Amino acid sequence: MLKKWLIVLAVPLVFQVLFLGALLKSQLDRDEAQRMSIHSKEVLTESATLTRLLIEARSYMLAQVVAGNVPRARVEEAAAAIPVQFAKLHGLVSDNKGQRLLVDEIAAKARPYVAWVVEADRLARTGRGEEAVERFKSTTDRATLAEVRARIDRFLAEEQRLDRERSATLERAVRGQDLAILLGAVVSLATGAGLVLAFSRGFARRIGTLAENARRLAEGKALAEPIVGGDEIGQLDGVFHAMARSLKERGQENEMFIYSVSHDLRSPLVNLQGFSRELAYTAADIRKAVEPLEKPPAAAARLERLIEHDMPDSIHFIQNAVTRLSAIIDSLLRLSRAGRVEYRMQPLDLDATLGRVVEALRDSIAEKGAEVAVDDLPPALGDPTIVEQVFANLLSNAVKYLDPARPGRIEVGAEPDGGDAPGFRTYHVRDNGLGIPEAHQAKLFLAFQRLHPGVAQGEGIGLALVRRMVERHGGKIWAESEAGVGSTFFVTLPASDGTAPTDGPIPRVAATIGAPQ
Amino acid sequence: MAPESLMILLAEDDDGHASLIHRNLERAGLVNGFHRVKDGQEALDYVRGQGDYADRVLSPNVLLLLDINMPRVDGVEVLRQLKGDAATAAIPIIMLTTTDDPREVERCYALGCNVYITKPVDYDGFINAIRQLGLFLQVVRVPRNGKTA
Numbered sequence: 001m002l003k004k005w006l007i008v009l010a011v012p013l014v015f016q017v018l019f020l021g022a023l024l025k026s027q028l029d030r031d032e033a034q035r036m037s038i039h040s041k042e043v044l045t046e047s048a049t050l051t052r053l054l055i056e057a058r059s060y061m062l063a064q065v066v067a068g069n070v071p072r073a074r075v076e077e078a079a080a081a082i083p084v085q086f087a088k089l090h091g092l093v094s095d096n097k098g099q100r101l102l103v104d105e106i107a108a109k110a111r112p113y114v115a116w117v118v119e120a121d122r123l124a125r126t127g128r129g130e131e132a133v134e135r136f137k138s139t140t141d142r143a144t145l146a147e148v149r150a151r152i153d154r155f156l157a158e159e160q161r162l163d164r165e166r167s168a169t170l171e172r173a174v175r176g177q178d179l180a181i182l183l184g185a186v187v188s189l190a191t192g193a194g195l196v197l198a199f200s201r202g203f204a205r206r207i208g209t210l211a212e213n214a215r216r217l218a219e220g221k222a223l224a225e226p227i228v229g230g231d232e233i234g235q236l237d238g239v240f241h242a243m244a245r246s247l248k249e250r251g252q253e254n255e256m257f258i259y260s261v262s263h264d265l266r267s268p269l270v271n272l273q274g275f276s277r278e279l280a281y282t283a284a285d286i287r288k289a290v291e292p293l294e295k296p297p298a299a300a301a302r303l304e305r306l307i308e309h310d311m312p313d314s315i316h317f318i319q320n321a322v323t324r325l326s327a328i329i330d331s332l333l334r335l336s337r338a339g340r341v342e343y344r345m346q347p348l349d350l351d352a353t354l355g356r357v358v359e360a361l362r363d364s365i366a367e368k369g370a371e372v373a374v375d376d377l378p379p380a381l382g383d384p385t386i387v388e389q390v391f392a393n394l395l396s397n398a399v400k401y402l403d404p405a406r407p408g409r410i411e412v413g414a415e416p417d418g419g420d421a422p423g424f425r426t427y428h429v430r431d432n433g434l435g436i437p438e439a440h441q442a443k444l445f446l447a448f449q450r451l452h453p454g455v456a457q458g459e460g461i462g463l464a465l466v467r468r469m470v471e472r473h474g475g476k477i478w479a480e481s482e483a484g485v486g487s488t489f490f491v492t493l494p495a496s497d498g499t500a501p502t503d504g505p506i507p508r509v510a511a512t513i514g515a516p517q
Numbered sequence: 518m519a520p521e522s523l524m525i526l527l528a529e530d531d532d533g534h535a536s537l538i539h540r541n542l543e544r545a546g547l548v549n550g551f552h553r554v555k556d557g558q559e560a561l562d563y564v565r566g567q568g569d570y571a572d573r574v575l576s577p578n579v580l581l582l583l584d585i586n587m588p589r590v591d592g593v594e595v596l597r598q599l600k601g602d603a604a605t606a607a608i609p610i611i612m613l614t615t616t617d618d619p620r621e622v623e624r625c626y627a628l629g630c631n632v633y634i635t636k637p638v639d640y641d642g643f644i645n646a647i648r649q650l651g652l653f654l655q656v657v658r659v660p661r662n663g664k665t666a
Binding site: 263266267268270271274275278281 | 531533534536537540544586615616636
């Protein structure tokens with residue numbers, strides 16, 4: 001898992017590093033382009049200075065020739081500055097061979113010209129001005145200057161071209177940089193977002209499955225397919241599956257154990273029942289055999305007591321105990337079978353089911369003089385036999401534990417919905433019987449807990465069985481009760497849309513079964 | 518009453534059960550010959566007139582009450598062997614046992630048992646069945662020597 005998180009962090013980081021690199025390079029390019037652009041401008045400026053110097057020297061010289069009033073220093077300065085300027089220019093374009101040669105060429109051409117200017121100036125200052133004028137008239141002066149200027153122009157043109165080129169490069173560099181920034185940001189964000197999305201979705205989905213499995217494990221339901229992946233989530237899921245298997249095995253072992261023990265108990269039980277019966281027969285035979293005999297009164301009385309009271313009493317208790325024992329074993333078998341039997345789920349018409357249940361209990365209901373009212377019940381989904389057993393058990397309990405002090409009233413109905421369980425419906429069986437004190441309510445659904453052993457027959461297994469059955473349908477069962485007031489048992493079952501085939505034309509029981517009028 | 522009396526053979530390893538069955542058969546009015554063996558091997562020996570019973574005077578008509586859970590050879594094996602042999606296939610066999618596993622029941626019927634009775638936890642029902650059996654046995658007719666006609 002850690003590796004994946006590192007990937008999610010690392011990949012965008014890599015992109016960002018690349019992006020920074022590209023950014024850096026483009027900045028360098030831009031700097032370079034800018035430098036070159038500035039450089040060109042500098043060359044142009046220095047060229048202009050050179051031109052100016054050349055012209056200035058000439059001007060001073062001409063002025064001297066014409067007016068004779070130019071300080072000598074001016075011309076000398078100008079003349080001296082020109083080679084310096086050439087040297088400067090040479091240095092500036094030293095990176096460009098073509099331009100450098102051109103500068104040297106111009107310098108070569110300019111040298112004699114400058115010398116001529118200086119010479120002309122000297123002539124002017126030494127009174128040989130006419131000679132200078134004569135020399136002017138020759139085309140050499142102008143032609144040389146023209147040549148020099150032509151070359152300078154060419155130089156300038158080239159430099160300007162270079163300048164334009166470099167400006168264009170600079171512009172491209174700037175644009176390129178902008179694009180790189182944009183692209184880098186977008187790609188980095190996109191990959192980052194994409195990875196996080198993909199990772200979190202996969203991650204969230206797997207965590208979701210894990211949480212779902214944990215919940216299913218708690219409720220004893222089957223788990224989803226194992227989660228793929230060697231990371232912590234996959235491992236945790238593997239643990240859940242192992243837990244589920246272990247629980248299932250344990251449960252099955254328990255059931256097998258209960259089953260085999262209770263099954264083995266049946267054989268001695270047959271003997272117990274049989275021979276307690278045999279004893280009764282034997283007692284009867286003894287009585288018959290002894291009756292016609294002549295007995296002294298004391299002995300007769302004693303014999304009478306033994307045969308009529310002691311023996312039957314003993315036999316009676318043995319038989320009672322044996323009956324109870326057999327009932328317990330039977331319940332155990334049924335309890336162990338409750339986990340093993342396959343349920344066949346189908347839509348159930350609960351009105352019909354309750355009808356049958358109430359009918360089966362008719363005698364005991366009438367005996368207690370109780371009233372049973374069954375509301376319209378919405379259909380549920382479940383195994384018909386099992387659900388009938390559930391309601392039979394609940395109703396039978398309700399009848400058994402009625403309070404003799406008041407007329408019994410039992411109601412069977414349904415809540416509008418499944419409460420906080422969507423897809424389920426809540427049904428209730430309410431009575432105004434003896435109720436269950438709070439202390440016992442926690443143990444209500446455990447096996448072998450009986451609150452009122454004296455009140456009615458039973459082994460205390462019923463509710464444990466019922467809970468197992470209800471839970472195997474995915475539902476819940478709980479009770480609300482107050483001692484001395486009554487109890488209500490709630491059961492949730494999966495809802496059905498009601499396309500239930502009714503089990504025969506059994507009328508709904510909304511009637512009251514009570515003492516005959 | 519059949520001219521040749523029917524011999525009831527009970528194969529049951531539990532002494533208590535055997536005693537109960539015998540007593541109740543008698544109470545139901547059964548007067549047939551009754552013999553009890555303790556396991557499947559003895560049952561087979563008796564029917565075939567071999568082993569411990571090599572010198573038994575073979576009663577011509579035998580009906581077998583068979584418990585399933587017995588040591589050495591169990592009831593199902595006895596059933597299989599007897600029904601698989603033409604010489605003994607016609608002997609009526611009634612399974613009496615505590616198992617009510619439907620698969621077991623089916624297996625026994627598939628092997629050819631005639632009736633399957635569960636020794637139920639409800640003792641009355643069991644005794645009733647024995648009683649009915651007793652009445653039934655009084656009127657049943659069995660081919661001679663257990664051979665098919």
